[in-house]
Amino acid sequence: MAALLEAREIVKRFGGLVAVNELSLHVEPGTVNALIGPNGAGKSTLFKMLSGEVRPTSGEIFFKGARLTGMNATEVCRRGISKSYQTTQIFPNFTVIENIAIPALANLRGSFRLDPFRRMRGVRGLADLVGGVLRSMGLEERAETRAGDLAYGEKRRLEIGLALATRPDLLLLDEPTAGMSPEESKSTVELIKELRKNVTIVVVEHDMDVVFELADRITVMHEGRKIAEGPPSEIRVHPAVREAYLGGTL
Amino acid sequence: MMLRAIGDRSTWRVELAVAVFLIAFPWVFPIIGGYANLATRILILGLFGIGMDLIFGYTGMLSFGQAAFYGTGGFVTAYLLSTGMLHNTLGALAAGTIAAACCGMIIGYLCLRQSGVYFAMLTLAFGEVFYFLENSPLAKWTGGENGLPGLPKPVIPLGFTTLHVQSNLALYYFVAILFFVGYWVARRIVRSPMGAVLRAILENPARAAAVGHNVPKYKLAVFTIAAAYAGIAGGLLGIFQGYMPPDAFSIDQSGEIIIMTIIGGAGTLIGPLVGAGLWSYLREALQNLHGVGAFWKLILGLLFIVLVTLFRRGITGGITDSIGLFRVRRRTAAAHVEEAPAVSGEVQP
Numbered sequence: 001m002a003a004l005l006e007a008r009e010i011v012k013r014f015g016g017l018v019a020v021n022e023l024s025l026h027v028e029p030g031t032v033n034a035l036i037g038p039n040g041a042g043k044s045t046l047f048k049m050l051s052g053e054v055r056p057t058s059g060e061i062f063f064k065g066a067r068l069t070g071m072n073a074t075e076v077c078r079r080g081i082s083k084s085y086q087t088t089q090i091f092p093n094f095t096v097i098e099n100i101a102i103p104a105l106a107n108l109r110g111s112f113r114l115d116p117f118r119r120m121r122g123v124r125g126l127a128d129l130v131g132g133v134l135r136s137m138g139l140e141e142r143a144e145t146r147a148g149d150l151a152y153g154e155k156r157r158l159e160i161g162l163a164l165a166t167r168p169d170l171l172l173l174d175e176p177t178a179g180m181s182p183e184e185s186k187s188t189v190e191l192i193k194e195l196r197k198n199v200t201i202v203v204v205e206h207d208m209d210v211v212f213e214l215a216d217r218i219t220v221m222h223e224g225r226k227i228a229e230g231p232p233s234e235i236r237v238h239p240a241v242r243e244a245y246l247g248g249t250l
Numbered sequence: 251m252m253l254r255a256i257g258d259r260s261t262w263r264v265e266l267a268v269a270v271f272l273i274a275f276p277w278v279f280p281i282i283g284g285y286a287n288l289a290t291r292i293l294i295l296g297l298f299g300i301g302m303d304l305i306f307g308y309t310g311m312l313s314f315g316q317a318a319f320y321g322t323g324g325f326v327t328a329y330l331l332s333t334g335m336l337h338n339t340l341g342a343l344a345a346g347t348i349a350a351a352c353c354g355m356i357i358g359y360l361c362l363r364q365s366g367v368y369f370a371m372l373t374l375a376f377g378e379v380f381y382f383l384e385n386s387p388l389a390k391w392t393g394g395e396n397g398l399p400g401l402p403k404p405v406i407p408l409g410f411t412t413l414h415v416q417s418n419l420a421l422y423y424f425v426a427i428l429f430f431v432g433y434w435v436a437r438r439i440v441r442s443p444m445g446a447v448l449r450a451i452l453e454n455p456a457r458a459a460a461v462g463h464n465v466p467k468y469k470l471a472v473f474t475i476a477a478a479y480a481g482i483a484g485g486l487l488g489i490f491q492g493y494m495p496p497d498a499f500s501i502d503q504s505g506e507i508i509i510m511t512i513i514g515g516a517g518t519l520i521g522p523l524v525g526a527g528l529w530s531y532l533r534e535a536l537q538n539l540h541g542v543g544a545f546w547k548l549i550l551g552l553l554f555i556v557l558v559t560l561f562r563r564g565i566t567g568g569i570t571d572s573i574g575l576f577r578v579r580r581r582t583a584a585a586h587v588e589e590a591p592a593v594s595g596e597v598q599p
Contacts, residue, residue, distance in 0.1 A: 051460070077462040089460075091453040102450045105443050106462030114471060116439040123443050166461050 002065070004029040004200050005050070005081075005170055010059030012045050019045040021224035022059070027170065032192070032201045034211045037221035043204045044086065046221070047174055050202070051083040052076030064169070078111055082168035084160045086175045086204075092148035096139050097130060099147050099158055103165035104129045129165060136194060137161040138187075153184035157191070164195070171195065173203040177210055189213055212236070268433060268520065272426040276419060284531060286418040287490075292527045293422070293429045294486045299511050299522020300436045301479025306508070307516030308440055309472050310452035312370045314504050315377030316480050318357065321384060321499035323350035323481025328398040328494035329391055339404040339415075339489060343428075346485035347478050353380075354477020358470045365455075374501070381499040398494040425486055429523075432479060436519050439475070448472055513557045515564025524565050 005027040012020040020042040027033050035043050048054035050061065052073040061068040063079055071079070082103075091099050101120075108125055109115070120126065134140050137157045142150060147158060156176065163171055176192065177185040189210055195201065196214075205211050211218060211232075218235040220228040228234075228241045235241055272293075276286045298320055305311045327346030330336040336345070361372040384392045392398060404415035404424055415424045439445050450458040451465055459465045488494035497503065506529070507522070514525025529550065536546035561568035 053460070073460045074462055074464055077460060083460065085457075089454060089457040091450055091457070093453055094449075098446070101446060102458065102463075103461035105446060109443055111462055111464040112467040112471075114444065116435075116442050116444050116475075118442050118444075120441070120443060120446065162457070162461060 002029075003027060003062075004064060005202075006062045007046075007050070008060045008062070010046075010049055010056040010061060012042075012049060012054060013057045018224050020049070020056075023221070023224070023226050025219065025226075027200060027202060029169075029200050030196075031216045032196050032203065032214050034215035034218045035202060035204045035221065036206075036208075036211055036218060040223075041221040042224040043221055044174065047083065047172055047202075047204060050076075051081060051172055074111055077106070077166055077168075080167075080169035081172065082163040082166040082170075083172040084163040084174060084176065086178060088155045088159045090147045090155060090158055090162060092146070094147055095144050096147055096150070096158060097134065097143040100130045100133050100161055100165045101126065103162050104133070107165065107167050129167070133161050133165045136164070137191070153180055153188075156180065156184075156188070160191070160195075164199075168199060170200045170202065173201060173205075175204055175206060177205065177207055185210065264520075265434060265437065269430060272430055275426075276422050282531075283535060286422045288530060288534060290418070290422045290425050290490055292523065292530050293425045294483050294490060295507065295510060295526035295530065296520075296523030297425075297429050297432050297486070298480050298483035298507055299514070299526060300432055300519055301476035301483075302507050302511045303516055303519055303522050304436060304439065304448075304472055304479070305476045306511060307518065307521070308445065308452060309448045309469060310455070311365075311469060311473065312508070313361075313373040313473070313476070314370050314501070314508070315357070315361075315373035315375075315380075316476070316507055317499050317501065317503035318377045318380035319350040319354050319477035319480035320484040320487075320503060320507075321380060321496075322353050322484065323347055324484030324488045324494050324498045325384065325392050325398065326350070326481075327485030328401055328488035331402060331489070332398050332400045332494075337402075337405055339406055343482055343485040343489070347481040350481020350484065351474050351478040354480075355470065355474045358473035358477070362466055362469050362473065374504075377499075377501060377504050381496075381501070384496055384499050392496070393494075395496055397496045398488065399492070401488050401492045401494065403492070404489055421490060425490065428482065428486065432482065433519060436479075440519065444468070444471075509554055511564075513554055513564055515561070515566030515568070515570075517563060518566040518570065521564050521566040528565070 003026050005025065007023065007025040009022045009024055010020060011018065011022055023046060035046065037043055045054060049056050052071050052075060055070060063081060066079070068076060068079065091102060104126055105123065108123055108129065134143055137160065139154065139157060139161065142154060147155065150158060160173065160176060173192070177188050180188060185207065192201065192214055203214065215232055218230065218232055219226055220235060220241050228238045230238070276289045279285065279289050298316070302316055305313055323346040326349040327342045330342040330345055331339065336342045357373070357376045361369055361376065364372055385394055404421070406413040406415070415421050440448070447458065447463050447468055450463070451468060455465055484498055487498060510525035510529050511522045512525070513528065514523065515521030532550060532553070533546055536549055537543045542549070557565065563571065
């Protein structure tokens with residue numbers, strides 16, 4: 001099958017440090033792909049290159065067959081890749097519904113439009129899109145709450161909701177369950193399982209239970225390199241992975 | 251489900267209240283020692299401040315160079331009217347406003363390559379450049395240090411008749427009408443989808459960009475709009491005084507409009523008018539007070555410190571927040587009464 005996203009030997013150097021070293025990635029449509037590795041393995045840097053926040057030192061990224069390398073985050077988002085952040089990046093003084101409206105407006109109006117005399121209700125499809133995202137994130141009850149006042153788990157769901165409201169073809173989730181209680185983590189996994197019906201997902205995650213439950217394919221990184229790749233059953237028993245990362249604890 | 255304008259739930263009642271205030275102001279103001287010309291001056295600064303508020307209070311860009319556009323609008327308007335090239339006051343105002351907006355677009359394009367403090371410093375530098383240009387190389391047209399005198403009273407051809415605005419009160423209402431239009435337009439802007447994006451840029455610019463909004467373009471657009479507001483206000487200043495002063499371009503002018511916006515309440519649109527009113531009225535009152543007059547700047551400075559410390563969103567913000575708080579308390583109190591049984595039912599397993 002043709003890849004939705006393809007990274008070819010991308011490298012990112014920060015001064016003398018090679019954060020990501022000649023890494024290639026192949027993401028097929030409709031799949032959930034997990035990216036694991038110890039701290040400092042380069043997962044977040046790789047994510048930032050895929051989302052357009054950081055420009056690779058060398059290598060190429062292709063999305064839906066078109067070259068993505070060199071585009072900024074706004075352009076990458078317009079092409080259909082959206083990222084939910086590890087540290088929550090919401091609009092704290094907006095209500096939940098207003099938060100979701102911001103990415104929805106980008107999706108419905110384009111990246112720039114001079115419409116100072118249009119009213120919010122004049123944006124066709126806005127209420128439907130925002131309502132749909134609220135429902136799938138389970139935040140309907142909290143629609144009128146100020147985002148800064150949400151509970152931690154709710155903020156994390158809103159964070160994913162912001163990415164989702166851009167209607168991406170590829171959703172990048174950076175540690176979606178970080179800092180969550182086991183119950184919250186469990187409900188987030190259920191939520192991601194629902195999302196995967198409509199969108200391709202790449203997820204960075206530290207919780208191995210979450211990874212093995214969700215992923216169709218796992219990529220293991222260590223010191224900027226890809227050391228293993230395959231379905232969960234293979235990764236679980238992969239000797240190099242056990243040594244480098246799992247420490248034989250599985 | 252309702253999707254209202256972001257951060258602003260108020261309706262046409264606000265416009266109505268502002269209109270009533272504008273009509274009544276010159277009649278009520280004399281009670282505390284004000285007069286029509288002071289009221290007009292306050293409205294002009296309030297209009298200038300609406301632009302400042304759009305960039306600062308709604309988008310989070312602090313410009314120290316707004317006087318450049320105030321001066322540009324003022325001098326273009328004054329030049330056209332004082333030389334007799336144009337007799338229609340509104341036409342000259344429109345020309346001044348367009349000139350200021352064009353300058354705003356160019357300066358904005360150059361300054362917006364930076365953000366935060368560096369953006370502020372660039373606007374400061376351009377403000378100084380414009381002051382210098384007015385004073386020296388362009389003195390042939392601007393009158394240099396002397397400014398441009400001899401602006402006629404407003405003449406407005408309406409087709410069937412021509413209005414001649416003569417008295418101070420008539421001049422006040424001429425400015426008040428333009429202020430109201432400017433205020434109404436700004437209200438539409440901040441309540442539009444574009445306004446929602448501007449507020450998102452204020453709240454979290456990186457995320458606004460990451461979800462697909464072209465942040466630099468929106469910033470340039472609102473900077474240009476703010477320059478247009480400064481331009482029309484500058485034009486009105488010249489028409490109102492019959493004379494266009496060179497210090498409209500000064501750094502003091504840029505600083506004052508920031509102070510007025512902040513003490514009045516940034517992010518409220520009406521705040522700059524409140525700030526301008528307080529500032530201008532106290533200046534007059536203090537200067538005329540025996541034994542205090544010499545210290546008016548000191549007193550205003552202390553007042554500025556107290557207001558900024560007490561009200562993070564200025565006077566207007568302080569007032570609307572307390573009204574909002576009152577409403578929320580009432581609502582939550584009601585909600586507690588209604589939901590009490592359901593909550594206790596949940597607690598018991």
